[in-house]
Amino acid sequence: MTHFSWWIDGSIVGLYLVATMVAGIMVRRYVGKVEHFLIAGREVDVYLGIASLAATEFGVVTCMYTAEQGYRYGFAGATPGVITALCMLLVGLTGFCVKPLRQAGVMTMPELFEKRFGPRIRWAAGVLIVLGGLLNMGVFLRITGEFLVLVCGFDIHYLGTYVVIMMTSLLLLGTIYTVVGGMLSVLVTDFLQFIVMSAGLIAVTVLILYQVGWDKLTATVTAHYQSGGFNPFTNSELGWQYVIFNTMLALANVLTWQTTIARVLASKDAKTGQKMYTRTSFFFACRFLIPGIWGIAALAVLTPGTVAALVPGATAEKLAIYPMPIYLCRTLPVGLMGLLIAAMLAADMSSTSSYMITWSTLIYNDILAPFRKTKWSERRGLLWNRVIVSLIGVFLLVYGLLYQIKVDVWAYLGLTGSIFLASTASMLVACCYWKRANNWGAAGAIIFGPLVPLAYLAFQQIPATAPWAEKVGPYYSGMAAYLAAGTAMVVGSLLKPILAPPGRAEGQPAPLPAELSGGVP
C-alpha cells in the first residue's frame, strides 16, 4: 500500500517542478553565444561545480543500480563507489590528465586529440564517445519511469503504460530548459536539484537506519551472502575480476567521462577543476553506499516472493531492481514520500539535461566540425545545438522503449561506458604523457577498445551465443576492452615509425602542444 498523498506529496513535487522550470528558463537571457550554451562561458567556480557534478552523477538510474547492487551483493556491492572516490581524490590531488586537459583550453576531449593526433582521430573519437554515451544513457529513462511508477504505488497491471507516460513527461521537462538555456540552465537547475536531491537522500537514509537498524542490516547481509556480502573478493558472484574491472572503469571514468570532464572544461581554471574533483570525491562513495543501504533494507524487510507476486512475469534482473522502490513505497510516510519523489525527479532531470548537453557538445563541436566549412554565426550555432539536444531526446525515448537489459544494470552501464572509456582513457594518458604517441596508436585504440564490449552486448542478444556470453561475463569483457585499447595505443605508436614511409607529413610523431609539454615527465 502506498502512502503517496496527492495533496501533500503532490504539492511538494509540483512546487519543485515549477521552481526548476522557472529557474532553468529564466537564465535564457544570459545565453548569447555558443560558448555560453555549451560551457557556460567558462565561468563555473568550485561550489557550483561541486553541486553540478554531484547532481549530474546521481540520477534515478544511479539510485536503482546501486540499490540493486546492495540487494544482490550486500555491502560489497558498494565497492565501485569506494574505488571511484579514491580515483577521484587521486586525480584531483595530482591533476593527472585533467590539469593539462583544462590548460589546453579546449571545449571537448576530441578537440585535444586533434592537436596531437589530427582531425580524423578527433572525428572518430567524437563518434565513439557519442555512440557509447548514448547507448549508456539509453536505459536511464525506462528505469527512472519504473522507479517512479513503483514508488508512487500506481496500479502495477498498467506498469508499461505508466512507464511510457513517465518517460515522455520526464524527457520533455528536461529537454525544454536544456534546449532553451543550454549549460547555463543545466548548471542553475543542477544547483537547485542538488539541494532537493541531497535533502531527500539524507532524510530517507536516516529514517531507514532508525527504523531497520544497523544490526538487522548486517544480519540480513550475513544470512544471504556470508562474508561475501562485506568483502567483494570472497563473494562468489564478484571476485577479483569485479574489483579489477571496476578499478579500470573508475579511473577511466574519472579521467574521461564526458559529463565529468565537461565540468572541468567549464571551470575557471585548472586549479578550480582539480578542487572540484578533490572535494566531490567522497560523494562517489556516498552515491553507491546510500542507495545500497536502501537495497539492503528492502532485502531485510520484504519477505521472499513479495516482488514476484506483485509483478508477475518479471525477469530475474527486474526482481533485483524492483524491491527497493516497492519497499520505499510501503515504508515512507506522507511528506517524506513527496520529498523523495521530488529528490528523484531532481536527480533524474539534472542527469538527463547534463548528459544531453554533453553529447550535444560533442556532436556539434567534433562530429559536425568537418561539415562547417565556413564559420557559423552564433545564432546558427545555437539553433543547431538546440536541434541536436531535441534529437537526442527522441533517441532516448525510442531506445528506452525498445531495449531490454540482460545483465545487472551496473554491468550494462560499465560495459557500454567502456565502449569509449577504454579508448579515450588510453588516448588521453598517451596524449598528455607519452612523447612517442601518434595517430596510429590512437586509431588502434579507437578500433580495438570498443570491439570486446560491443561483441559481448551483441552476443547476449543472440540466442545461439547468449550462453557463451554469460560464461565469459561482463567483468572479463570489460577488462579485455581496457587491455586491448592500451595495447593497441602502444603497439600502433611504436609501429608507425617503423612501417610508415619516412618524411611523410603524417608519418612523424606530432609534437606535444605547448600547453601539454609541462605534463610530460
Added chain:
Amino acid sequence: MTGSNGHEFWWCLTIGCVVWYSTVTVYVAIRGASDIKKMLAHLSEDSPERAASAGESVDN
C-alpha cells in the same frame, strides 16, 4: 543501532557518508548560490557582445 556489529569499515563509511553529505549539502548550498550570482554577473558584462552577435545573425 548498537555499534558496528563487527563490520567497522562499513559502519564508519555509512556514518561518514551521512554526516559528510549533510554538512556538504548545507555548505555547498550557501557557497554555490554565491557562485551563481558571480557567474551571471560576469555573463551580463558580456551582454553588449551578445547583443551584437545576435544582431549579426544572418547566415552566409
